Amino acid sequence: MRLRALPDFSPLRIFFFTVALGGAAGVDFVASSMMGIAGTHIRGGVHASPEDFLWSMTSYAAMASVANLMLARIARHTSYRSFTVIGLIIAIVGSLLCALSETPFEFAIARGVQGLGAGGLFAASRIIMQLLATRDERGALYFGFNIGSQGLLAITPWLAAELVESAAWQMVFAIQVVLALVVLVLVLLTYPRRVPPPGGLWALDIDPMDWTVVILFSLGAMVLMHGLGDLRFYEFASSPAVALTPLLGFALIGAAFVRLRSESKLWLDPHALLGRRFLIGILFYAIYYFLNGLWNYLIPTLLQSGFGFGFQVTGAALTWASTVSLGAMMCFSLVAPRMFGRRRYIAFGYVLFSAALLMLSLRTMSGASMAAILPALLLQSLTVPFVMAQVAGMTFVDFDEDDFQDAYAFKNIVRQIATASGTGAASLWLQYGETVARTHLIERITPFDLGGVPPMPEMMRMATALQTQATLVASANLLSWLAVFCGCVAVIALLIRWRTTPVA
Numbered sequence: 001m002r003l004r005a006l007p008d009f010s011p012l013r014i015f016f017f018t019v020a021l022g023g024a025a026g027v028d029f030v031a032s033s034m035m036g037i038a039g040t041h042i043r044g045g046v047h048a049s050p051e052d053f054l055w056s057m058t059s060y061a062a063m064a065s066v067a068n069l070m071l072a073r074i075a076r077h078t079s080y081r082s083f084t085v086i087g088l089i090i091a092i093v094g095s096l097l098c099a100l101s102e103t104p105f106e107f108a109i110a111r112g113v114q115g116l117g118a119g120g121l122f123a124a125s126r127i128i129m130q131l132l133a134t135r136d137e138r139g140a141l142y143f144g145f146n147i148g149s150q151g152l153l154a155i156t157p158w159l160a161a162e163l164v165e166s167a168a169w170q171m172v173f174a175i176q177v178v179l180a181l182v183v184l185v186l187v188l189l190t191y192p193r194r195v196p197p198p199g200g201l202w203a204l205d206i207d208p209m210d211w212t213v214v215i216l217f218s219l220g221a222m223v224l225m226h227g228l229g230d231l232r233f234y235e236f237a238s239s240p241a242v243a244l245t246p247l248l249g250f251a252l253i254g255a256a257f258v259r260l261r262s263e264s265k266l267w268l269d270p271h272a273l274l275g276r277r278f279l280i281g282i283l284f285y286a287i288y289y290f291l292n293g294l295w296n297y298l299i300p301t302l303l304q305s306g307f308g309f310g311f312q313v314t315g316a317a318l319t320w321a322s323t324v325s326l327g328a329m330m331c332f333s334l335v336a337p338r339m340f341g342r343r344r345y346i347a348f349g350y351v352l353f354s355a356a357l358l359m360l361s362l363r364t365m366s367g368a369s370m371a372a373i374l375p376a377l378l379l380q381s382l383t384v385p386f387v388m389a390q391v392a393g394m395t396f397v398d399f400d401e402d403d404f405q406d407a408y409a410f411k412n413i414v415r416q417i418a419t420a421s422g423t424g425a426a427s428l429w430l431q432y433g434e435t436v437a438r439t440h441l442i443e444r445i446t447p448f449d450l451g452g453v454p455p456m457p458e459m460m461r462m463a464t465a466l467q468t469q470a471t472l473v474a475s476a477n478l479l480s481w482l483a484v485f486c487g488c489v490a491v492i493a494l495l496i497r498w499r500t501t502p503v504a
Contacts, residue, residue, distance in 0.1 A: 022148020064119020161315025224249025
């Protein structure tokens with residue numbers, strides 16, 4: 001196909017251009033998802049506790065929030081092409097620093113650099129598509145976009161597992177460096193020199209950035225997420241002061257919005273973000289990305305620490321699941337015009353998610369084979385077009401080009417916070433759940449079960465078996481609760497009204 005905004009582009013160049021758009025977004029997706037998929041190996045490599053590991057995710061999300069806040073201003077001064085190129089270069093530097101990190105503190109700083117570069121790439125890619133293509137042209141562009149974004153997500157788990165097993169945990173970030181370099185070359189070869197949006201957008205007068213808002217929002221995001229994570233380490237009844245940290249995070253973010261509302265010239269316009277449809281859409285986005293971040297951490301941990309599969313088997317299973325997700329998104333891009341704007345599809349997606357969680361929880365037991373587990377993983381992978389794509393189609397339908405940029409930047413800030421919160425919650429929940437399960441399991445062991453004092457090798461074998469069983473119990477409990485939660489979300493999706501006039 002051809003684009004009216006780019007008459008000189010051949011259909012082949014447009015295809016590779018859309019693949020490059022998706023690849024740029026995929027760099028951000030991979031940077032976030034690999035923290036869950038390879039989290040155990042990374043934690044061991046930098047000697048991080050679960051709480052230390054949480055800092056690496058909150059620092060990424062906080063700096064990604066900064067990138068999204070600066071997105072529109074930088075792009076208007078230069079172009080979205082320049083923003084993407086600069087972001088990819090910074091992301092490459094951040095990935096290299098992650099690979100060179102030796103302590104949790106160094107790793108958290110490196111992840112912040114990576115987030116500053118990669119965190120705004122998805123929003124930039126999606127805004128470019130909005131500016132360049134008319135409504136009837138966008139459907140065809142998603143075909144290449146999905147190949148780039150979902151394709152990177154599909155290949156990375158398998159590739160990382162193969163290389164980590166044969167080398168070291170640093171290969172997780174070496175792969176990200178190589179992928180970002182490939183995407184950078186593709187961007188330089190295929191992107192138009194400047195995206196010319198209608199209405200003389202490039203000629204707008206732009207004031208200096210309000211760094212007070214940047215600091216308030218990014219610091220608030222980081223404090224909020226880390227405070228929520230810390231709640232898992234304490235009993236609220238005995239330590240009510242631990243609630244002050246997340247409350248402080250909310251207060252900082254609120255202060256940022258108060259300042260935005262009082263400014264005469266805004267660079268993230270909150271007035272465009274107060275519509276009923278957008279607020280409901282952001283709520284569903286936050287739920288989905290929280291669950292996605294949680295799933296991406298829980299499943300690799302369960303497969304390796306619970307079921308005892310190696311990293312290579314785990315990586316292959318996750319790649320198969322991501323490939324099915326890619327196929328589902330490709331099919332969805334062909335029928336999207338007939339499916340957009342339907343609450344029942346969102347509800348159906350969460351029913352699938354709930355069924356996958358329940359299926360996996362019932363099969364979470366010692367000795368389970370991959371053949372019994374893989375169907376649940378594949379079922380969950382089918383939820384992406386029904387949930388994420390549908391929410392996207394219903395959230396942004398009312399925005400013009402200018403407001404879309406503000407709305408999508410804010411949506412990606414929410415995505416970063418929700419994803420990091422989900423990954424951190426999964427890490428801390430497993431630690432808490434394993435501790436409780438291990439305590440109950442030990443209480444059930446009597447001296448008669450031990451048959452006296454067993455030799456040291458037998459004690460070590462029993463300790464390993466106890467830890468494995470604790471992981472299985474904690475994971476099964478979490479999966480069961482999440483299945484119930486997704487069922488409730490499905491009901492809410494059917495009942496909630498996205499606008500004053502009901503949508504069928």
